Amino acid sequence: MAESRRFKGRSTTAVHSGEPSPSRGEAVTPIFQTSTFYFPTEDPSTWEGKVPEGSYIYTRWGNPTIRAAEDKLAALEGSERGLLFSSGMAAITSAILSFVGKGDHIVSVEDIYGGTFSFLRSELPRMGVEVTFVDSTDTGAMERAIRPNTKLLYLESPTNPLLKLVDIRAAARVARAKGIKSLIDSTFATPINQRPIDLGVDLVAHSCTKYLNGHSDLIAGAVLGGKEDIEAISKRRILFGGSMDPLGAFLLIRGLKTLAVRMERHNLNGLRLAGFLESHRGVERVHYPGLSSHPQHSLAESQMSGFGGMVSFEVRGGRRAAERALRSFQVVKRATSLGGVDSLASMPLNSSHSSLSPQERERLGIHDQLIRLSAGIEDAEDLEDDLDQALS
Ligand SMILES: *Cc1c(COP(=O)(O)O)cnc(C)c1O
Numbered sequence: 001m002a003e004s005r006r007f008k009g010r011s012t013t014a015v016h017s018g019e020p021s022p023s024r025g026e027a028v029t030p031i032f033q034t035s036t037f038y039f040p041t042e043d044p045s046t047w048e049g050k051v052p053e054g055s056y057i058y059t060r061w062g063n064p065t066i067r068a069a070e071d072k073l074a075a076l077e078g079s080e081r082g083l084l085f086s087s088g089m090a091a092i093t094s095a096i097l098s099f100v101g102k103g104d105h106i107v108s109v110e111d112i113y114g115g116t117f118s119f120l121r122s123e124l125p126r127m128g129v130e131v132t133f134v135d136s137t138d139t140g141a142m143e144r145a146i147r148p149n150t151k152l153l154y155l156e157s158p159t160n161p162l163l164k165l166v167d168i169r170a171a172a173r174v175a176r177a178k179g180i181k182s183l184i185d186s187t188f189a190t191p192i193n194q195r196p197i198d199l200g201v202d203l204v205a206h207s208c209t210k211y212l213n214g215h216s217d218l219i220a221g222a223v224l225g226g227k228e229d230i231e232a233i234s235k236r237r238i239l240f241g242g243s244m245d246p247l248g249a250f251l252l253i254r255g256l257k258t259l260a261v262r263m264e265r266h267n268l269n270g271l272r273l274a275g276f277l278e279s280h281r282g283v284e285r286v287h288y289p290g291l292s293s294h295p296q297h298s299l300a301e302s303q304m305s306g307f308g309g310m311v312s313f314e315v316r317g318g319r320r321a322a323e324r325a326l327r328s329f330q331v332v333k334r335a336t337s338l339g340g341v342d343s344l345a346s347m348p349l350n351s352s353h354s355s356l357s358p359q360e361r362e363r364l365g366i367h368d369q370l371i372r373l374s375a376g377i378e379d380a381e382d383l384e385d386d387l388d389q390a391l392s
Contacts, residue, residue, distance in 0.1 A: 086243060192305070206224075
């Protein structure tokens with residue numbers, strides 16, 4: 001039996017939820033490093049593909065270590081069930097393909113993770129699924145784009161790299177009213193800073209590679225939602241094969257236990273560095289939802305309980321100046337990815353958004369001199385000093 005009590009606090013939930021009761025007094029959920037499980041006594045032919053709750057057959061279908069991580073994540077997100085995958089992309093693509101088929105239509109916000117954008121723009125049309133992209137900040141445009149054959153409203157908030165926000169409550173209301181599913185990629189926020197299910201969204205996806213694991217040493221993804229939807233997605237996980245491995249689930253559980261305390265520091269560092277950068281003469285503009293200069297700051301305050309460690313800023317002096325600053329960072333390391341204890345920075349121009357044409361980037365407002373910073377959990381003084389020497 002898993003720990004199914006609901007706790008008041010998110011740290012307690014992060015530490016204790018989902019953990020199965022020990023079979024030999026172990027303090028930590030073991031790694032069930034096994035591909036298969038002996039059949040329980042009943043005749044397997046009577047299950048008709050449905051494995052009884054608490055039983056396991058084969059690790060691609062499910063595994064106790066993976067289930068413990070799923071239950072912990074579901075408790076944090078406030079969802080009925082969770083489902084883990086071998087990557088964020090496996091989670092997102094399996095979830096989308098569970099609800100659309102040939103002849104269907106998706107409405108998606110346009111500021112989304114590059115991999116998801118390529119999947120929606122290039123892969124789904126090959127399967128006969130149409131996608132309309134709309135401005136992330138325009139709920140009216142989402143509503144107008146919905147057609148009789150629309151099955152899914154796809155959202156991401158905050159967005160990468162400009163930290164724009166979707167009005168999650170309003171978007172979820174539109175989807176409900178039109179009778180279509182809503183799915184949000186909430187990777188940048190984590191369940192500590194934002195709980196989309198409480199705001200009315202059906203399904204939440206995460207790249208667990210980022211804040212949820214938090215140590216830049218694992219690739220994983222998750223989808224959270226109601227039992228029925230998760231069962232539908234679970235069927236695709238079994239068939240498409242994007243299942244996670246038990247060792248990865250163990251690492252994720254270990255990372256999740258410190259999620260709430262890590263996010264406190266990410267939130268503090270993000271806010272402090274955003275303020276520091278905003279007043280720095282080497283910086284033209286800062287994008288951070290926690291700043292009062294952010295055009296959606298009041299929306300941020302109404303749907304987020306913290307603003308995270310992602311800060312994007314435009315360096316004065318154009319692309320060359322930004323490249324020079326990036327090369328000069330010492331504490332902050334140059335790498336793609338985000339959400340780890342270590343601060344990382346990259347330029348969307350030549351990393352996350354290099355597959356877009358200069359015109360597409362310009363239209364989205366992703367300028368050449370933009371640096372995307374993932375503030376880690378180091379001391380803010382050291383990070384400020386590093387940014388200051390690199391920008392001066
Ligand atoms: C990294 C990321 C993904 C993809 O996750 P992987 O674990 O790399 O497959 C999806 N969405 C967002 C917002 C991300 O940052």
